[in-house]
Amino acid sequence: AQKITQTQPGMFVQEKEAVTLDCTYDTSDPSYGLFWYKQPSSGEMIFLIYQGSYDQQNATEGRYSLNFQKARKSANLVISASQLGDSAMYFCAMREGGGAQKLVFGQGTRLTINP
Amino acid sequence: KAGVTQTPRYLIKTRGQQVTLSCSPISGHRSVSWYQQTPGQGLQFLFEYFSETQRNKGNFPGRFSGRQFSNSRSEMNVSTLELGDSALYLCASSLGGDTSYEQYFGPGTRLTVT
Numbered sequence: 760a761q762k763i764t765q766t767q768p769g770m771f772v773q774e775k776e777a778v779t780l781d782c783t784y785d786t787s788d789p790s791y792g793l794f795w796y797k798q799p800s801s802g803e804m805i806f807l808i809y810q811g812s813y814d815q816q817n818a819t820e821g822r823y824s825l826n827f828q829k830a831r832k833s834a835n836l837v838i839s840a841s842q843l844g845d846s847a848m849y850f851c852a853m854r855e856g857g858g859a860q861k862l863v864f865g866q867g868t869r870l871t872i873n874p
Numbered sequence: 875k876a877g878v879t880q881t882p883r884y885l886i887k888t889r890g891q892q893v894t895l896s897c898s899p900i901s902g903h904r905s906v907s908w909y910q911q912t913p914g915q916g917l918q919f920l921f922e923y924f925s926e927t928q929r930n931k932g933n934f935p936g937r938f939s940g941r942q943f944s945n946s947r948s949e950m951n952v953s954t955l956e957l958g959d960s961a962l963y964l965c966a967s968s969l970g971g972d973t974s975y976e977q978y979f980g981p982g983t984r985l986t987v988t
Contacts, residue, residue, distance in 0.1 A: 796979070802962055804979035850917065859930045860905045860968050860977060864917035 761786050763851050765865035772841050773873050779826070780836040780868050782851030790856030793834040795825065798848040798867070807849075810834060838870075846872045876901065878967050878980035886986045892953040895983045897965035899946050905929075905970030906948040907977065908940060911962040920963075923948050924970045952985075960987045 762785040772778045784793065795807040810818045810825045818825045826835040838845055848869050852862040879898045887893050899906050907930075908920040919932040923942035940950045946967075952959055962984050966977040 794977070801981070802964075802984070803981045804964060804966070806976060806978060809976065852917075860907050860922050860924075860966070860970060861919045861930045861932070862907070862909075862917075862966075862977065863919070864909075866916050 761788075761853055761855060761863040763853050763863055763865035765851055765868050767868045768866070769869045769871070771871045771873060774843060775840055777837060777839045778841050778845075778870065780838075780849050780851075780870065782834045782836065782865060784832050784834060784851075784853050786853065786855060788855040792854045793825070793827070794852040794854070794862065795823070795834075795836045796850045796852060797845075798850060800847070804850070808836065841872050843872050843874060846870060878965060878978050880963075880965055880980035880983050882983060883981065884984050884986075886988060887955050888988055889955055889957060891955050892951065893955060893985060895950045895952075895963055895965075895985075897948045897950070897967075897980060899948070899965075899967030900978055903967040903969055903978075904946055905968045906942060906946065907966045907968075908948070908950050909964045909966065910934075911964060911982075912958075912960070917964075920950070955987045957987050959985065961985060 764783045791812045793810045797805045808820045808823045824837045848867045850867045851865045905924045907922040911917045922930040926942045937953045942948045962982045964982045966979045968977045
């Protein structure tokens with residue numbers, strides 16, 4: 760069965776520092792996708808970045824990058840030069856292959872950026 | 875391009891009542907998925923509809939049902955509401971094919987059952 764683990768319930772970081780949010784996953788499907796979403800206090804889930812299991816390079820989107828270590832089954836999110844607006848809940852999620860759009864989410868990490 | 879819209883945004887219902895939530899996907903998206911978010915259980919997948927057919931279903935009781943219309947808009951219904959159904963209900967839309975990966979979420983409907 761699919762499983763996503765986020766071991767950091769909360770993190771506090773100084774503004775402008777880089778931050779790494781941890782995510783490990785478990786699946787027996789060789790084809791899968793890994794996602795990171797940001798959820799501000801308003802509740803909306805904002806798509807940040809995606810990594811496919813067959814992608815050779817780590818995904819990057821602006822200040823976000825995904826440190827994908829397939830053998831270790833980890834997909835950590837790195838935010839460079841953090842900003843006050845980055846304060847939010849962050850969720851790691853996985854979708855197995857086959858086209859179905861079911862996402863399995865981790866428990867989330869609450870990130871707080873201090874000025 | 876307009877994003878995913880959900881109506882209503884907030885809802886208060888009494889135990890035993892039923893409720894219908896609506897989700898309009900991004901234009902051109904054929905897949906709509908529904909999720910329940912609670913402080914205790916986190917984000918859990920309810921079901922996915924693709925081209926008016928339920929393609930996948932999570933582990934929820936039969937009180938939770940849904941449907942999708944020909945314009946891809948989807949509704950979710952919860953009958954005989956229980957206090958534990960209080961949650962943020964999120965829907966997500968995507969193109970739905972094997973190679974599509976981006977799922978865009980709506981703002982959610984916050985349901986309170988009293």
